[in-house]
Amino acid sequence: MLLSNFKDKNMKNIKNIIKSICLSSIILGATSCNDFLTIVPESEQVLETYYTSESAVNANSASLYAAFVWQDFGMNFMWMAGDELAGDLYYTYDQEGQFYYMTFQNGNSFLTQGWNGLYRVVSYCNNIINGMPAAARSNGVSETVINRALGEARCIRAIAYYWLTEYWQDVPIITNNNISGGQVIRHKQASVYEFIRQDLEFAKDNLPSTPFQTGRCSKYTAIGMLAKLHLTMASHLSDASSSDNFAKAKSYAAEVINDSGLKLYSDLSTMFYPKGNNSSESLFAIQCTNDGYGYGNGRNVSLSRNALITLGSSWGAGKGPTLSLQEAFDSNDARRYYTYMRNGDSYPNLGGGGYTYHNFSQDESTETSNGMLAHVRKYVIGANSDCDGVAGTSNQDAGNNIYLLRLADVYLCYVEACIGSGTSTTDALALTVYDKVRERAGFSTKATSITYDQLIKERRVEFALEGVNFLDIKRMSYRDMNKALSYLNGMKRERQYISNGSYTWQERNASNAHHGGFTPLDPSDDSSGKGSIFYLDKNVGTITITEKNLVLPVPAETVTKTPSITQEPVDYAF
Numbered sequence: 064m065l066l067s068n069f070k071d072k073n074m075k076n077i078k079n080i081i082k083s084i085c086l087s088s089i090i091l092g093a094t095s096c097n098d099f100l101t102i103v104p105e106s107e108q109v110l111e112t113y114y115t116s117e118s119a120v121n122a123n124s125a126s127l128y129a130a131f132v133w134q135d136f137g138m139n140f141m142w143m144a145g146d147e148l149a150g151d152l153y154y155t156y157d158q159e160g161q162f163y164y165m166t167f168q169n170g171n172s173f174l175t176q177g178w179n180g181l182y183r184v185v186s187y188c189n190n191i192i193n194g195m196p197a198a199a200r201s202n203g204v205s206e207t208v209i210n211r212a213l214g215e216a217r218c219i220r221a222i223a224y225y226w227l228t229e230y231w232q233d234v235p236i237i238t239n240n241n242i243s244g245g246q247v248i249r250h251k252q253a254s255v256y257e258f259i260r261q262d263l264e265f266a267k268d269n270l271p272s273t274p275f276q277t278g279r280c281s282k283y284t285a286i287g288m289l290a291k292l293h294l295t296m297a298s299h300l301s302d303a304s305s306s307d308n309f310a311k312a313k314s315y316a317a318e319v320i321n322d323s324g325l326k327l328y329s330d331l332s333t334m335f336y337p338k339g340n341n342s343s344e345s346l347f348a349i350q351c352t353n354d355g356y357g358y359g360n361g362r363n364v365s366l367s368r369n370a371l372i373t374l375g376s377s378w379g380a381g382k383g384p385t386l387s388l389q390e391a392f393d394s395n396d397a398r399r400y401y402t403y404m405r406n407g408d409s410y411p412n413l414g415g416g417g418y419t420y421h422n423f424s425q426d427e428s429t430e431t432s433n434g435m436l437a438h439v440r441k442y443v444i445g446a447n448s449d450c451d452g453v454a455g456t457s458n459q460d461a462g463n464n465i466y467l468l469r470l471a472d473v474y475l476c477y478v479e480a481c482i483g484s485g486t487s488t489t490d491a492l493a494l495t496v497y498d499k500v501r502e503r504a505g506f507s508t509k510a511t512s513i514t515y516d517q518l519i520k521e522r523r524v525e526f527a528l529e530g531v532n533f534l535d536i537k538r539m540s541y542r543d544m545n546k547a548l549s550y551l552n553g554m555k556r557e558r559q560y561i562s563n564g565s566y567t568w569q570e571r572n573a574s575n576a577h578h579g580g581f582t583p584l585d586p587s588d589d590s591s592g593k594g595s596i597f598y599l600d601k602n603v604g605t606i607t608i609t610e611k612n613l614v615l616p617v618p619a620e621t622v623t624k625t626p627s628i629t630q631e632p633v634d635y636a637f
Contacts, residue, residue, distance in 0.1 A: 076276060076277045076278065076341075077125050077128055077276045077277060077278035077279050077350060078277075078278060078340075078350055078352060080121070080122055080125040080276075081125055081126070081128065081129045081350050081352055081358075110194045110195070110197070110198035111198045111201055111202065113198065114194075114195050114198040114199040114202060114204065115202045116202065116204065117204055117205070117208045120195065120199055120204055120208055120209070120212050121208075121212070121276070123191060123195065123212070124191060124212040124215045124216060124279075125276075125279075126187065127184070127187055127188060127191070127215060127216060127219045128219075128278060128279065128348075128349065128350040129349075129350055129352075129358070130349050130350060130351045130352070130357065130358055130359055130360065130460075130465070131357050131358050132183065132184055132187050133180065133183075133184060133349045133465075134180065134357040134358075135176040135177065135179050135180025135183060136176070136177055136180030136181050136183075136184070136226070137180070137349050137360075137361075137465050138176075138357070138361045138365075138459070139159070139173050139176060139177075139361070139365070140173050140174070140176050140177030140180060141177070141465070141530035142362065142365070142366070142528070142530040143159055143162045143173050144162055144174075144177060144230060144530070144533060144615070145529070145530030145531050145532060145533050145534070146527075146528055146529075146530055146532065146533075147159075147160075147162035147163040148162050148165070148533045148536075148612075149523075149532040149533040149535075149536055150385055150387055150388070150551055150554040150556045151384065151385055151387075151388045151523070151527055151528060151532055152382060152383075152384065152385065152388075152439070152528060153382065153383045153384070153385045153433070153434060153435050153556075153559070154381055154382045154383075155381070156381055158171050158172055158173055159173060163556065163606075164606055165606065165608050165612040167615070167616075168616065168619075169616035169617060169618055169619040169622070170618075170619045171618075174615060174616070174618055175618040175619075175620050175621070177230070177615075178227075178231070178615075178617070178618050178621060179618075179621075181223045181224075181226055181227045182223075182227075182237070184219065184220070184223040185220055185223050185224065185237060186237075186240050188216040188217070188219055188220035188223070189220070189237070189238060189239065189240050190240060191212060191213070191216040192213060192216050192217060192220070192238075193238075193239065193240070195209065195212060195213070195216075196209050196213065199212075210269040211269060211270060211271065211275070213265070213269060214265060214266040214268075214269035214270040214280070214282075214285070215266070215270065215279065215280050217262040217263075217265050217266050218262065218263060218266035218270065218280045218284055218285050218288070218347075219280065219347075220262055221258075221259045221262035221263045221266070221285075221288060221292075222288060222347060222467060222468075224236070224255055224258060224259050224262075225259055225288065225291070225292065225295075226534075227255070228252050228255040228256065228259075229295070229534050229537050230614075230615045231614065231615050231617065232252050232614045233249040233250060233251055233252055233255075233632035234249055234250065234255060235247050235248060235249055235250060235628065236250045236254065236255060236258050236635050244624055244625040244627070245625070245627055246627070247625040247627055247628050248627055248628065248630055248632070248633060249617075249628055249630070249631075249632040249633075250632055250633060250634070250635040251632045251633065251634055251635075252632075253634075254634050254635035254637075255635075256292065256295070256296050257635070257637065258635060258637075259288075259292055260289070260292060260293075261637075263285045263286075263288050263289045263292065264285075264289070266280065266282070266284070266285035267282050267285040267286055267289065268282075270282040270284070270285060272323075273324075277341045278340070278341045278345075278348070278350050278464075280347060281323075281346075283318075283319050283322075283323040283325065283346060284346045284347050284468065286315050286318050286319050286323075287315070287316070287319050287346045287347075287468055287470075287472070287473045287476075288347075288468060289311075289312075289315045290312050290313075290315035290316035290319065290473055290476050290477070290480070291312075291468070291472070291473075291476055292312075293308045293309075293311040293312035293315065293480075294308070294309070294312035294316075294476050294479055294480050294538065295534075295537075295538055295541070296308040297309040297311075297312055297480070297483070298538040298539075298541040298542050299541045300484050300541070300542055300543075305484065306483070306484070309480050309483040309484070310480075312476060312477075312479075312480035313477060313480035313481060316473050316474075316476045316477035316480060317477060317492065319346075319470070319473045320473065320474065320477060320492065320496060323470075325343050325344065325346070325470050326343045326344070326470070327343075327344050327470055327471060327474075327499055327500070327503055328342040328343060328344040328345075329503065331397060331398060331401045331503065331504075332401065332412070334401070335401070335441050335442050335444070335463055336412075336444050336450055336463055337444070337450055337451055337453055337461075337462045337463045337464075338450075338451075339463070339464075340462075340463065340464045341464065343470070344469050344470040344471065345464070345466060345468075345469060345470075346468040346469060346470060346472075346473070347466075347467045347468040348464035348465060348466050348467060348468075349464060349465040349467065350464055351460070351461060351462055351463060351464050351465060352460070352462060353452070353453040353455055353460050353461065353462045354460060355458050355460055356458045356459055356460060357460070358460050359453070359455045359458070359459065359460025359461050359462055360442065360455065360459075360460070360461040360462070360463050360464070360465055361455070361459035361460070361461070362442040362443065362461070362465075363442065363443055363444050363445070363454055363455055363456065363459075363461040363463075364376045364377060364378055364379075364455065364456060364459045364461075365378055365379060365382075365459070366379040366382055366439040366442060366443055366528075367379045367438075367439070367443045367445075368380055368404070368420075368430075368438040368439075368443075369429070369430060371414055371418060371429070371430065372413050372414050372418055372443065372445055372446075373443075373445060373446055373454060373456040374414070374415045374445075374446035374447075374454075374456065375446065375454065375456025375457055376456050376457065376459070377456070379438060379439055379443075380431075380433065380438075381433055382433070382438065382439055383403065383433045383434070383435030383436075383437045383438050383439065384402070384403040384435055384437050384439065384527070384528065385435060385554065385556055385558075386435060386555075386558050386559075386578050387554035387555065387556060387558075388403075388523070388524075388527055389403070389405075389435070389437060389578045389579065390578075390579065391520055391523050391524050391527075392524050393506075394579075395505060395506075396504050396505065396506075396524060397503075397504050397505035398504045398524055398525065398527075399524075400440070401440055401441060402440055402441050402524070402527050402528055403437045403438065403439055403440050403441070403527075403528070404420040404437060404438050404439070404440045405420060405436065405437040405577040405578070406420060406421060406422050406436065406572060406573075406574070406575075406576050406577045406580075407419075407420065407421075407574050407577070408420045410440075410445075412444075412445055412449045412450070413443070413444075413445035413446075413449055414445060414446065414449070415445065415446035415447075415448045415449060416446075416448060416449070418445070420438070421572045422436060422562075422571050422572050422576055422577075423562075423568040423571050423572055424568070425568055427568065431562070432560070432562055432571070432597070434559030434560050434561075434600070435559065435560070435578065436560055436576065436577050436578050436597060437577065437578065439528055441527070441528045441529065442463065442465075442528070442529075444461055444463055450462070450463070465530075466529060467531075469526075471500050471525055471526075472526070472531075474496035474497070474499065474500055475496075475497070475500065475518065475521065475522050475525070477492065477493060477496055478490075478493040478496065478497050478513055478518050479515075479518055479538075481493040482513070482514075482515050482518065484542075485515075486514055486515050487512050487513060487514040487515065488512065488513055489511065489512045489513075493513060494509070494510050494511070494512075494513065497510055497513055497518075497521070498510055500521065500525060501521070504524075504525075519535065519539065519550075522535050523535070536550065536551065536613075537613065540610075540613055544610055547613070548608060548609065548610065551608040552607060552608055555605075556606050557603045557604060557605055557606045558599055558600075558603075559599070559600050559603060560578070560583070560597040560598065560599060560600070561597065561598055561599070561600050562596075562597055563586070563593075563594055563595065563596055563597060563598060565586075565593055565594075566596050570596060571596050571597070573596060576596050576597065581595060581596065581597075582595065583595050583597060583598045583599050584598055585598045585599070585601060586598065617629075
């Protein structure tokens with residue numbers, strides 16, 4: 064968690080620092096933060112030997128951005144919960160598939176990883192917040208540098224707590240890593256929101272307007288998160304402060320839009336490649352490096368269809384965009400091609416220099432369809448020759464960052480804040496930023512008004528398969544639980560295709576053999592008995608989502624180790 068004797072005077076990019084950290088294995092506590100509340104106690108650290116200079120302070124705060132610190136959250140849980148729960152990603156295997164079926168229990172190992180992973184981030188932040196200031200001052204480090212590092216740590220801690228409370232609702236607020244398990248209790252979500260707000264306000268006031276090194280937080284990271292936080296708080300429409308929170312969300316989002324100087328990244332083809340790292344659109348991203356398991360982005364392996372794409376490991380054959388997500392994309396939406404692959408799509412920067420997607424290969428042991436007739440494209444970057452040698456296909460350590468907050472998100476948060484508790488908006492700035500997001504997707508028609516349902520659809524396709532869409536559904540549930548459940552159940556996520564073996568592999572690769580490209584016909588409903596090339600499975604059970612599915616259970620492992628966590632949540636004493 065703390066770094067010593069590390070010099071970065073000539074380094075302009077945070078990735079250079081992180082890479083050096085990874086190569087020298089200097090992150091302390093790296094093997095001791097795997098479990099909830101298993102950390103290096105601050106009392107055991109000789110802090111003065113770490114925070115010896117501005118460079119040392121910067122190096123320690125750089126660790127907070129590293130994929131290694133975020134790995135238990137970012138490697139699996141983020142997409143399993145964010146995309147499967149949202150009804151955007153189809154995957155039915157074992158514990159991973161429990162998020163799709165909504166059958167997870169508190170013993171699910173990936174749920175435990177997500178919880179532990181976010182508290183791991185919190186513990187790293189706490190070490191800097193509690194241990195750095197006095198030690199750095201004793202070594203003559205300026206207050207500006209100290210407060211900047213505190214701003215980074217508190218901003219990132221707030222982001223971790225935002226994800227925690229949106230998934231688990233009432234969660235422990237832990238600021239002291241020396242706390243014992245028996246002292247751990249849950250705090251009410253309203254208290255968690257206030258804790259996040261205070262962290263973000265401090266970060267806003269102490270971070271620079273532009274990151275002092277590429278990839279770090281700026282004041283606009285904090286302001287963007289404040290917009291999202293107040294929007295989330297406002298979505299609790301029965302709360303007396305709802306209207307005020309909508310106004311604050313609108314004001315904060317407008318500040319980012321008008322004052323930050325940030326712009327949408329224009330190139331969809333490289334947005335999720337290493338080339339798109341830390342672009343003008345990135346407000347906060349997990350920094351991924353090609354330095355071994357846990358240090359990079361695992362999604363090129365986890366989500367890619369097969370080894371023909373990566374020329375290495377690949378585990379995504381059974382995963383794909385749900386039929387509902389595919390239906391959400393308009394036929395001329397440029398984002399579709401970069402979000403998921405379907406029959407006939409060709410990609411010059413996959414497969415080591417080119418890959419064309421077909422449902423089947425002649426040798427069906429090499430390539431066959433899945434139940435969605437499509438596979439994931441977003442975050443899949445191919446082989447080393449497709450992405451400057453950082454595909455990470457041996458160690459799941461690709462070098463493309465993982466976005467947690469994009470400028471497009473702030474744009475659409477502004478629109479949502481303008482809609483407020485109503486059903487639509489004609490706010491001029493809302494129309495402008497909404498159009499900018501859609502213009503990048505290839506749409507030229509200008510909006511004259513935006514309804515809430517249009518906004519939700521736009522957010523769904525813009526952030527599809529980024530692991531964030533379930534949080535939009537949570538906000539919807541705060542507004543109107545029945546609407547959220549109707550939205551989820553209306554996806555009919557149980558729908559999947561069966562491949563008709565009476566057709567040859569060439570026929571099953573017909574150009575229109577993708578969802579929406581043909582009319583499915585079950586052989587039993589066809590007078591000829593043959594049916595269509597693919598047809599929908601009639602024998603799958605209905606997947607029904609209820610209110611209890613929208614809040615994750617505290618992991619069983621945590622309950623066993625800290626039974627006090629089962630007590631009723633309380634207000635936090637600020």
